[in-house]
Structure formats: structure tokens, C-alpha cells
Amino acid sequence: MEYEAVIGLEVHAQLLTKSKIFCGCSTKFGAAPNYNTCPVCTGLPGVLPVLNRRVVEFALRAALATHCEIAPVSRWARKNYFYPDLPKGYQISMYESPLAQHGYIALNLNGQSAGVRLTRIHMEEDAGKNIHDAHSDASLVDLNRAGVPLLEIVSEPDIRTPEEAGTYLRGLRAILQYIEVCDGNMEEGSLRCDANVSVRPRGSTTLGTKVEVKNLNSFRAVEKALQYEIQRQSEMIDSGGRVVQETRLWDADREMTRSMRSKELAHDYRYFPDPDLLPLLVNPDWIDEVKTSLPELPAERRERLMREHSLPVYDAEILTTRKDVADYYEAAVHAYPSDPKTISNWVMDSVLRVIKDEKLDTELRITKWPCPPEHLGALVCLINEGKISGKIAKTVFDEMRRSGKTPEAIVNEQGLTQVRDEGALGAHIDQVLTANPNKVADYRAGRDKLLQFFVGQVMKATQGKANPQMLNELLKKKLSAVSNKHSAPGCITGKS
Numbered sequence: 001m002e003y004e005a006v007i008g009l010e011v012h013a014q015l016l017t018k019s020k021i022f023c024g025c026s027t028k029f030g031a032a033p034n035y036n037t038c039p040v041c042t043g044l045p046g047v048l049p050v051l052n053r054r055v056v057e058f059a060l061r062a063a064l065a066t067h068c069e070i071a072p073v074s075r076w077a078r079k080n081y082f083y084p085d086l087p088k089g090y091q092i093s094m095y096e097s098p099l100a101q102h103g104y105i106a107l108n109l110n111g112q113s114a115g116v117r118l119t120r121i122h123m124e125e126d127a128g129k130n131i132h133d134a135h136s137d138a139s140l141v142d143l144n145r146a147g148v149p150l151l152e153i154v155s156e157p158d159i160r161t162p163e164e165a166g167t168y169l170r171g172l173r174a175i176l177q178y179i180e181v182c183d184g185n186m187e188e189g190s191l192r193c194d195a196n197v198s199v200r201p202r203g204s205t206t207l208g209t210k211v212e213v214k215n216l217n218s219f220r221a222v223e224k225a226l227q228y229e230i231q232r233q234s235e236m237i238d239s240g241g242r243v244v245q246e247t248r249l250w251d252a253d254r255e256m257t258r259s260m261r262s263k264e265l266a267h268d269y270r271y272f273p274d275p276d277l278l279p280l281l282v283n284p285d286w287i288d289e290v291k292t293s294l295p296e297l298p299a300e301r302r303e304r305l306m307r308e309h310s311l312p313v314y315d316a317e318i319l320t321t322r323k324d325v326a327d328y329y330e331a332a333v334h335a336y337p338s339d340p341k342t343i344s345n346w347v348m349d350s351v352l353r354v355i356k357d358e359k360l361d362t363e364l365r366i367t368k369w370p371c372p373p374e375h376l377g378a379l380v381c382l383i384n385e386g387k388i389s390g391k392i393a394k395t396v397f398d399e400m401r402r403s404g405k406t407p408e409a410i411v412n413e414q415g416l417t418q419v420r421d422e423g424a425l426g427a428h429i430d431q432v433l434t435a436n437p438n439k440v441a442d443y444r445a446g447r448d449k450l451l452q453f454f455v456g457q458v459m460k461a462t463q464g465k466a467n468p469q470m471l472n473e474l475l476k477k478k479l480s481a482v483s484n485k486h487s488a489p490g491c492i493t494g495k496s
């Protein structure tokens with residue numbers, strides 16, 4: 001039987017506010033355990049939570065950027081459960097009346113425009129962290145993270161393949177980074193993803209039993225875990241078994257999911273409205289204000305780059321994955337507007353490679369660029385004006401990174417300007433031809449491919465500085481001149 005997967009993702013995004021959601025404690029990562037705590041976030045009796053206005057503003061930004069409807073009134077709810085990292089015995093979240101609903105994210109799936117609908121977006125507080133010490137039997141609790149604001153973003157089950165799930169997640173992360181509410185770092189846990197996945201015979205419209213998969217802390221983990229789970233469920237049904245509704249954990253080392261617990265249901269949490277917090281009323285003026293403050297979003301920017309710079313969708317997609325990368329690209333094009341496509345190639349091949357290798361993109365904004373965008377524009381200009389070859393440009397780029405100098409300065413200092421003087425180039429060619437009489441004869445006898453050999457030799461002799469186009473023309477001219485001079489008519493037929 002052929003199966004189709006039905007996937008919905010639940011994402012938790014840590015908001016970049018300076019203080020926690022219901023108290024003034026810092027959200028800064030890396031403090032000593034339990035340093036960023038107070039009676040409110042450690043759940044002492046008799047204290048009252050006070051809502052951080054900035055959290056609501058960030059949530060509104062995310063909701064508006066994903067085309068959600070904002071509820072005029074939303075309510076805080078207590079989600080009750082016991083765990084040592086949750087001293088109050090409940091988490092303040094939203095349940096029946098979330099802040100925002102009915103949104104969507106526009107995506108590009110294999111060149112096709114597609115959308116994934118959002119069920120809801122709501123705010124909640126994070127729990128603390130349990131640390132299980134391997135060297136003793138002790139389990140320790142760190143409450144620095146307790147009360148850090150989170151957005152929960154729940155998608156409809158519109159996703160059908162692991163690749164689509166990856167595209168959705170990257171698209172969502174890009175939006176959150178563009179609007180500067182979350183740094184999107186999955187490895188550090190500021191973006192977390194749980195997946196609901198079920199399978200059904202292809203063509204069927206009823207839903208199969210779904211399994212929730214947790215502990216997906218990278219894009220790779222999301223795609224791998226879904227692949228594994230789809231196969232596991234399909235094989236189970238094929239062998240006559242039944243999929244059990246449960247929560248499973250992804251084990252990245254063994255690349256498999258394993259059962260964690262039977263799936264808890266909403267009523268297990270005994271949700272009820274939090275009596276310590278008033279219903280949240282969002283003034284329509286505030287919504288308008290936030291809406292006008294939003295930047296151009298990834299999907300719009302992707303379309304604009306394709307329109308204004310005639311970029312292929314592939315380029316536009318990569319360049320707009322991060323706002324700062326798109327800004328960088330546009331600044332380079334601004335410095336040299338004549339060739340946006342070549343600049344795009346340089347950003348994708350060279351700039352992003354360095355950023356990836358040196359992990360410069362772990363923060364919301366890249367502050368340490370391989371080179372300023374104006375320098376990259378100037379470099380492409382030098383190539384297009386024939387002053388340097390594409391090959392030399394790679395050397396110049398490396399030097400730009402090392403010294404921070406402009407490409408012009410580097411080319412002048414190191415004498416990297418292309419040899420465009422016919423006399424000088426001709427002399428190099430003559431030397432190469434004289435040194436390789438046999439190859440010249442072979443070329444004359446019809447081995448056209450040897451042209452590349454001669455090009456290579458001259459390039460070597462000029463340390464890559466020969467203008468390729470001029471070199472090709474001159475070389476062909478000289479080779480045919482040589483062949484005319486030495487070959488007698490009819491000698492080509494000598495073999496027959």
C-alpha cells in the first residue's frame with residue numbers, strides 16, 4: 001500500500017525581550033544557575049505576575065507577519081502539571097482564547113507557490129531546566145529560564161513530506177528573524193519544534209492516528225525524524241498492527257524515535273483561566289501601529305528581487321533567507337548596479353560559504369561580514385571591466401577578507417591587473433609555442449582540444465593575469481599562423 005503523511009508542526013520561539021514575561025528578571029543566557037530569578041518566577045506564594053508589554057508587541061508582530069486575525073480579547077490560562085522545573089505547579093499559557101488565529105505562511109515548494117495555514121499563535125512562559133548530574137545521583141534545577149517569554153505557533157496539518165516540513169520551518173524562522181522577535185537558533189533552543197505526524201492510504205481523506213515527536217533540535221533532525229516516523233507507521237500498518245497515539249522522542253545518535261509516554265490530552269492539564277491576570281485587550285490603534293512598523297517580509301522580498309534584479313527563484317530564495325543577507329546583497333548591488341546576477345553568485349558562493357564555515361550567523365544579525373558589500377560590488381566591477389580575471393578575483397577576495405582593503409588597492413599593490421597588452425601577451429604565447437613544438441604539431445593535425453593546454457600554459461606564465469578573451473583570440477591567431485607557415489598543402493592527407 002502507498003501511504004501519504006499528514007504533518008503539523010508546533011513551534012516554540014523564544015522572544016528576544018530583555019526581561020521575562022511576568023517579572024523584571026533578565027532573560028540573558030549564560031548567567032550562573034538561578035541568578036536571574038525572583039519570587040515571581042520561582043513561584044513563591046503570594047506574588048503576582050505583571051505582564052511585559054513588549055512580549056505582547058512581539059507576539060503582535062509575529063501574528064501580523066503571518067496574516068493572523070488578532071483577537072480583541074484573549075485570556076491567560078493555567079496549564080497544570082507537576083515537574084521539578086515548574087515550581088508553581090502550572091505554566092501560564094493561553095488555551096481557549098489565544099491571541100491570534102487563522103494565519104498562513106507563503107512558501108515556495110519546489111518552485112511552486114504554496115501556503116501552510118496557521119491554527120494559532122499564543123504567548124506563554126518557559127519552564128526552568130533540570131540538570132541531571134552524571135557524576136552523582138543528584139538532579140539539579142536551574143530556574144533562569146523559568147518565565148522567559150515564548151510564542152507557540154501551531155500549524156494546520158497541511159504539510160505532506162519531511163522536505164515540506166523543513167521548508168515551512170525555514171520560512172517561519174526567516175519571518176521571525178526579519179521582524180527581530182527571535183534569533184531562530186535551533187541548536188541553542190531558542191527555536192524548538194514538535195511534530196505531529198500520521199499516515200493514511202494515498203487518496204484517503206480520513207486522518208490516521210497521530211504521533212507527536214519531540215526533541216527535534218535541528219532542521220536535519222526534523223526531516224530525519226519525520227522520514228523515520230513515516231516509515232515506521234507505514235510498516236506497522238502493512239504488517240497488520242495499529243499505530244498508538246503517543247509522544248515519541250527523537251534519538252539523534254541512533255537516528256530513531258522511541259516511545260516516551262502515551263499522549264496526554266488537553267483535559268489532563270485542567271486548564272482554567274488564570275485568576276491573577278486580567279483578560280488581554282489589544283487596542284486596534286496599537287495593531288495598526290505594529291502593522292506599519294513591520295519590515296518587508298521574506299516572501300515579498302523574494303518576489304521583488306526576482307522582479308527588480310531578474311534573479312532566478314533559486315537565488316532569490318537563498319538571498320532572502322536572512323534579512324541581513326538580503327540587505328548585504330542589495331547594498332553590493334547599489335554599489336555596482338550593472339550586474340546583479342554576478343553579485344548574487346558571489347554572495348551565494350563566496351560570502352555565504354565563509355559565513356557558514358566560520359559560523360558568523362548564530363546571532364540575529366551578522367556583525368562580522370567577510371567584506372563590506374561595497375567592496376564586493378567593486379570586485380565584480382573590476383571583473384566585468386576586464387581589469388582582473390574571475391580566477392584572480394578569488395585571490396583578491398581572500399585578500400579583501402584578510403586585510404579589509406578595497407579590491408582596487410589590492411590589485412594595484414600586488415600588480416594583479418590583467419595583461420591586456422597584445423605585445424606582452426603575444427610574447428608569452430610565442431614562448432609557450434616554441435617550448436611545445438610537438439603539441440603545436442598535434443593541434444595543427446586536428447587536436448583542437450589542445451587549445452586549453454596552451455591557454456593553461458600561458459595563464460601559468462602570466463600567473464593567471466592574462467585576459468582570457470584576448471588570450472583565446474590571440475592564441476588561435478598565432479596557432480593558425482604557425483600552421484599556415486609550416487604545413488604544405490596536401491600534407492593532411494598524408495596518412496591515407
Ligand SMILES: [Zn+2]
Pocket residue numbers: 020023024025036037038039040041042147
Ligand atoms: Zn523573576
